[in-house]
Structures are given as structure tokens and as C-alpha cells.
Amino acid sequence: MNYENSLAFAKEQDQKDPLKEYKDRFYFPQIDRQDAIYFCGNSLGLQPKSAQRYIDNEMYKWANMAVEGHFKGDEPWFNYHQLLAGGASRVVGALPGEVVIMNQLTVNLHLMLVSFYRPEGKRYKIITEAGAFPSDQYALETQTRYHGYNPDEAIIEISPRKGEHTLRTEDIIQCIKDNTAELALVMMGGINYYTGQVFDMEAITEAGHKAGALVGFDLAHAAGNVPLRLHDWGVDFAVWCTYKYLNSGPGGTSGVYVHERHGKDSNLPRFAGWWGHDASERFQMKKGFSPMAGAEGWQVSNSQILPLAVHRASLEIFEETGMEQLREKSEKLTGYLEYLIDDIQADISLLEVITPRDPQSRGCQLSLLVKKNARELFDKLMAAKIIVDYREPNVIRVAPAPLYNSFEEVYLFAEILRENLQEN
Template identity: 55%
Template sequence: MDNIEFRLTPEFALKMDHDDPLHGFREKFHIPEKNGKPLIYFCGNSLGLQPKAVNAHLINYLEKWATKGVDGHFEGDVPWVDARKPSKSLLAPLVGASELEVVAMNSLSVNLHLLLVSFYRPKEKKYKILTEAGAFPSDQYILESQVKFHGLSPDDAILEVKPRANEHVLRTEDILEQIRRHKDELALIMLSGVQYYTGQLFDMEAISKEARQHDICVGFDLAHAVGNVPLQLHDWGVDFATWCSYKYLNSGPGNVSGIFVHQKHSDNDQLPRFAGWWGYKEEDRFKMEKGFKHMPGADGWLLSNDNVLGLAAHQAALELFEKAGIENLRKKSILLTSYLEFAIRETISDSEALEIITPLKSTERGCQLSLLIHKKGKRVFDLWIENGVVADWRNPNVIRLAPTPMYNSFQDVFEFSQILKNSLRD
């Protein structure tokens, strides 16, 4: 892989696709078209494409609903009371966890609130939260409201790590230095795994290690990391994490989220939590008794019964990850994203036209490249859309491109380079 000499030609792109061991996975997805031609879909960081297998999974559950009615909760290969369970064995390797430590449930924002109830426990001097400046708005609002819930001021209790002057991304040493500087004040470190705007992959292992040395709880929003980069949450000592399934996990718009809770918290009865029926000890759940007794592991944070239809689509998508392997996807992702970076640099003669603000080291990014457009901004983006490119615009002048290894091709990248060249002409 490291010895490949990129060339911006259709022949090179076709050969790379021919030699790609994962190329066949593209055929397992519905690729949207425009004017009878497949779109260049670089928007998996916002919504992943639909796996063709979703239809069969959904029909299976719909037929069971039609023929069994309420009895579907307790009959069949997967009774609906257990609908979440098949996904656990597939989620665990994606985030580097045991099955005990993961569960699919709720939505990302709901889960983050639930987890912060348990893991943000401000007291006396240790009441502050460290996060990145420019975090996704939902995360900002959630942290603000959690701080206010405890009677604290966000301006005082939330510390933001910012990039250095004239830089776009955070340096790991700056994050670690802030942890050390505020170690006696921090109750929580809450960061993205991959930053949504810049596409920067944070060094979660180093951050978690530093946090443990100072007895600081650490959690991550993995919306842009899960299914994008390999994770080892258990070994890194992360306390908690949550993610959505509709971006790189390709499970459908607004579909079920998931959480990770480290095994060390599995049986901790002292952790406060907002309880619900489905998180009650499974063997006694239907006794309908007072006094909440949580299930072990991440399942103890469940509230409601499973979203059966959503989990059917989720299962279809996760099975593709099992077949492809996250390490194999990562290898292709590095190659494909590097080829996109190469194509952009080869195509752009005017260095003042745009700037890649995503880290250039493959170890510091996933499959996303964020482009800061210095000239013609939105006009350039609109021209891409007209020519069959699906990307993501972020004000004031950033375009995010995500060549997703599960279904994007090297031919996609080459064709995009031709559109890019024409869009920047005066």
C-alpha cells in the first residue's frame, strides 16, 4: 500500500478498483442516480447509503408482525423482547469492547444525556468539563444544559480547547496540557472521537490515559468515528461513549444509537441513573415490582423496549461490517482518502482557491476531508451538486467530502477530480 504511486488517470482508478478486495461491497448498496448515472456520493459522514439487505430484514419483521401480532414478542428465532441482542456481537468489535459493554438503544442525544446523568458528577472544586471548541451543536447544548441542571454556569464550568493561532485542528499535546493544568478542577472530559467539522481523529488512547492518571472521567461522542476508524474503547479505559448508526454504519435516517459503558462500571450500584423498565434485571422484569435493579453492563441504561424495525435495518448494515472487517475497511479508507487528497492537489493549480483543513497524516483522520473554499464558496458547491456530486456544505465556506470505503470507488475520486477542475475555472 505504501509503495503505490498514484496517477490521476481513468486507467489507474479502474485498476485500483479491480485490485480492491472490498470492491464487491459497492454492489451491496443502493447507489442513488441522477439522469441515469450513479451519483458520486461523498456524504456518508451525514447519511450512509442503504444496504440492499435492509429490505429483506424489514420484510421478515413486518411479516412476523402481520402474522403473529403481540405474540411476536416471545416467538421466533429472535423474539422482539430480545431484538437488540443480535447486534451486540457485531457492535462490540467495531468499538473494541465486550458484548457486556455495548447496547443499541435510543438516539445519540438522548443517550448522551443519560450517560452524563451517571458520569458527570460535579463536586466542590472538581466540577468542570473539558471539551473541544466548535463541537457539534447538540453536544454543546447538552453540556450547557447538564451544567445548568447542577446549578452551575456554562461560562465557568465548560472549558474549551482551541486550535493554536492560524491552525485548524487541535494538537494532542495541547489537549493533554489542558488536562494537566486543570486536573484539580475537571470532573469530566467529553470530546468527539472524530471532529465533525475538520475531520480530525483525536488520540483517544492518550487522552484517556491522561484522564485516568488524574481520576477524571472521560467520554466520547463517536458519531463520526464508529464504522469509520478502528476503536479500542475497553483497552483505552474510556468510561463511556455513544454514537449514531445512520452515518458510517449505514443503518438508516434517524435510526437507533448505541452506547458503551466500561466493564468497571458494570455492577456499580452507586452510579445515579435515570431508570426504565427495560433496564431492569431481565429475569425479574415481568414481575412488575417496585425498586429498580439494573441489568449488568450497558443494558442497565436501557429505558424502553427495543425499536424492533429500526434494529432490523441496523442488523442488516452491521452484518456487512462483520463480512468486510473494520481493519480491512480502514486499510482501504486510508488509501482512498489519500487518493482523494492527491487528486485535489493535482487538480488545483491555484493554491489560494482552497485549503484542506483535515490533518494530512492518515493516523489523524478518518475518511473525511474538509475543504476550506477561499474562492466562490457556495457557487463551487452548487456546481458540484449540478454535476452529480453529493457532499456537505458547512457555513461559512467549508465543504466536507467523505469517500466511504464500503461503497465508494477510486473511479468516484477520479470523476470528482474532473468536476473539481471545471468548477474552479473563471
């Protein structure tokens, strides 16, 4: 695509955008009674206007049916989670039976590690990326300690080469090969939260399996952001949150994927609860856990209906657009942001984009390393009604989401960024 640094060009692209109407289906934060420019969907997605209706429906059922809402009406709470399986599975490229929406992300990661981190003999090591999101680091650290290992020895962190900000796929593959004899698990983010790098999950999964290890991913920054094909890639398990690109509310519910080959294995160790038990026998209240087939067999507790209702509202929007159409716009929108930042850089050398230049190796986030007065620049952007986020020590993350952001917003951001850099 041939970009131009002009407001007229940005407006023209918005007029051509087949997704332009979706912007009106979200609430934008107000600053001085004006819509802010919101580029922070990588931290918390905007609220779909339809979410209130979905919540009100369940509140009405609670008020008028109380406990009977579990079993009566058009959409009983007993199996409400199943209403989301189809839409969620299409977002992550899975079969409906491989996906369940439940709990929250790190809780689900621990539940997955119970089943898929099974150290034995010399095979006890875990490969992950250096600088993974802290919650993932803590989960891996405590899981290895739980099994009696020293995390410093059991966890192998892969770092970028000297002078580079992102990992090379060949280095990840080589690390897997080098540790084949001792490797139990490869567990990484699908997208690194800090740099915005998309990892080659297909290649990593293939290499991990060749080494005799299991492979899982934290898709917090990938689900709803980039196309995924978890089933086809043969990924063993994955977890994700729904409050970022999936726009399902602060602290919202989480998703779990378990490949069908594991979902059919009723003998796989897991921490069980009654909602993962065979639904046909669940209310007989008998001892002896008999898991549901598929990802549902990892449910511990009954569904949190109100968070699920919000997520259902969002998933129905994703069902309308499809991930491929979103991705097409995202590549153009992020490419335009990159183009404008490069244009600024030609005059003012105070920024470095540490996110990969290859569109296939990034989602909609660009991470800007600011070489001078980074925090001051962030504060100025926020004062100018632009909501982005800041990560220590000097990175500003900018994430134009294709569902609700526009080319005009990207252009205006770049103009304000240029003005403030000139003063920096």
C-alpha cells in the same frame, strides 16, 4: 502507495480492490436516471439492499404474531437488541456486554452524563473541543445548568492555536493537567465533524484518568469509520449514531458503550426504565430498580425493532469486511483524494485541506476550505451529480466511504472539481 492522476490508474486500483463487490450491495441516489457520485456518508450512509429483507421479516412477524412476537419465534423481540451486541462491539472495540443499541445519540449522551458527570466540591468542570457538534454543546450546557453551574465557567473549550485549524494532542493533554484540581469530566468527539480530525482517544483517556476525571466520547463520525479500541483504552463511556458510516437509516438508532468496571456497579446513579431492569424479574412489575449488568442496565425503554432490524443488516456487512480491511482501503482512497486535490492546488490556489495530513489523524473525510465563491462551487458540484455537503461559512466536506465508493469516483470528482475551480 504511489498514486497517478489518470483514469487508468483509478480503474486499476478498483480492479485490485478486495472490497469492490460491496458497492453493488447499496442503493445509490439517482439523478437523471444515473447513479450519483455519493461522498456524503459522513452525514447519511447509503441504504444496504439487504435492509428491506430484515424489515420485512419483522413486519411479517408483527402481522402474523402481533404481541406474541415479543416471546415467540426464532428471534423474539424481547431480546432482539442482543443480536446486535457482538457486531456493534467489534466495530467500536468493546466487549459485547459493554455495548447496547438503543434510543438516539443525544438522548443516550444525556443518559450517560447523568451517570458520569457527577460534579462535587471543586470538581465540576468539563473539557471539550471548541466547535463541537451543536447537539453535544447543548447537552453539556444544559447538564451543567441542571447541576447549578454557569456553563461559561463549567465548560472549558480547547481551541486550535492561532492560524491552525485542528487541535494538537499536547495542547489537549496540557489543558487537562492545568485543570486537574477542578476537572470532573473530559467529553469530546472522537472525530471532529467539521475538520475531520481524529483525536488521540487513548492519550486523552489516560490523561483524563491521571487527573482523576472520567472520560467519554461522541463517536458519531468515528464508529464505522476508523478502528476503535474503547475497552483497551479504558474509555469510561461513549455514544454514537448509526446513520452515518454505519448505514442504518435517517434518524436511525444509536449505540452506547459503558466500560465493564462501571457496568458491574449497580449503585452508579442513572435514570432508569423497565428495560434496564433485571430481565428475569422484568415482568413481575415490582417496585425497586435492579439494573441489568453491563450496558444493558442503562436501557430505559423496550427496543425499537424496525430501526434495530436495519442496523442489523448493516452490521452483518461490517462483520464480513472487518474494520481493519475497511481502514486499509480508506487510507488509500482518502490518500488518493488528497493527492488529486494537491495536484489541482499546484495550478489553482483556491482550496485548503483543513483535515490533518497524517492518515492516523483522520478518517475518510477531507474538509476543503474554499477561498472564493464556496457556495457557488458546492452548487456546481451538486449539479454535476456529485453529492457532498456544505458547512458554513466556506467548507465542503468530501467523504469517500470504503464500503461503497471507488477510486474511479474519486478521480471523476477531482476532474469535475478542477473544471469548476477554473471557472470560479
